[in-house]
Amino acid sequence: MAIILDKTGDSHKIDLTKRSDSTTKEIVINLNWSQGKQGFLSKLVKGDQSIDLDLGCWYELRDGSKSCIDGLQFAHGQGGARNRVTRQGCYTQKPWIWHSGDDRSGSAAEGENLLINPQGTADIKRIVVYCFIYEGTAKWAETNAVVTIKVPGNQEVVVEMGKQDSAQTFCAIAEILFGTDNSMTVRKSITFHNGHGDCDKAYNWDMQWRAGKK
Numbered sequence: 001m002a003i004i005l006d007k008t009g010d011s012h013k014i015d016l017t018k019r020s021d022s023t024t025k026e027i028v029i030n031l032n033w034s035q036g037k038q039g040f041l042s043k044l045v046k047g048d049q050s051i052d053l054d055l056g057c058w059y060e061l062r063d064g065s066k067s068c069i070d071g072l073q074f075a076h077g078q079g080g081a082r083n084r085v086t087r088q089g090c091y092t093q094k095p096w097i098w099h100s101g102d103d104r105s106g107s108a109a110e111g112e113n114l115l116i117n118p119q120g121t122a123d124i125k126r127i128v129v130y131c132f133i134y135e136g137t138a139k140w141a142e143t144n145a146v147v148t149i150k151v152p153g154n155q156e157v158v159v160e161m162g163k164q165d166s167a168q169t170f171c172a173i174a175e176i177l178f179g180t181d182n183s184m185t186v187r188k189s190i191t192f193h194n195g196h197g198d199c200d201k202a203y204n205w206d207m208q209w210r211a212g213k214k
Contacts, residue, residue: 002148002156005174011187012157016121025152026091027118027184029176031055031131032111033145052134053143055112058205059095060125066205068196069099069114071134082115089114096120097127118152121184127176128203132195133169140164140171147173149186157186166192172199 003012033053056070067073069089074080079088082098091098096117114129129147145161159174170193177185193199197209 002158004158004160005186005188006160008188008190011185013183013185014151014154014157016118016151016182016184018153025118027116027121027152028148028150029055029057029114029116029127029129030111030148030150031113031145032148033143053131053145054134055114055129055131055147056099057097057114057130058128058200058203058207059097060127061095061123062125063094063123065094066207067095068207069095069097070130070132071099072196074099091115091117094120094123096123121178121182124178126178128172128189128199128205129174129176130170130172130199132171140166145173149174149176151184159186159188159190161190164190164192168192168194168198170195170199172203 005012031053054071056068056073058066058068060066069087074086074088078086079099080086082091084090085093089095089098096119098115100113100115116124131145140161141163143161147159149157149159161171161173164171172189172191172193174189175187177187179185191202193202199205200207200209
């Protein structure tokens with residue numbers, strides 16, 4: 001049975017020491033969305049205009065390093081395998097976070113995923129999980145977007161976007177805080193912004209931004 005965070009500010013704390021299979025299985029942050037009545041996953045078609053909905057995250061490590069990982073960051077061949085440090089992240093060393101790939105075709109039934117290596121959670125301070133509409137009009141209410149955090153040996157934590165009507169194309173969905181007591185706390189955000197830079201100002205990421213494309 002999943003734990004659903006209903007309201008903005010709702011949170012749930014996970015004791016990472018209770019993982020049933022030690023450090024062998026990854027922590028998964030999954031974004032999935034629908035095509036409404038057609039029931040297809042991943043892409044919403046609006047006449048000739050399609051919505052490309054992307055999952056990403058901003059992270060801060062305990063050593064002070066910070067960055068973002070999403071399809072814009074590792075476009076144009078700047079990504080790579082999970083055991084290499086690229087703009088797609090890295091699973092086997094810092095930052096211990098790896099984006100499994102950008103789905104632009106609308107064919108991936110599992111949506112998009114960020115993978116976190118449980119062996120590296122002590123190095124991670126916090127993560128802000130976000131999604132943004134790279135192409136298409138902001139019609140969030142029709143996406144039925146849902147983020148699910150899966151920690152082995154624990155109940156899944158679900159953050160539903162709900163029927164939002166914002167015209168802004170960037171949404172900070174949830175913040176994940178990693179405690180020094182080997183815990184992670186998931187807190188529902190659902191705040192809308194005009195792109196990465198605007199969200200940076202709201203969450204004090206203190207990074208520099210420039211326009212990009214896939």
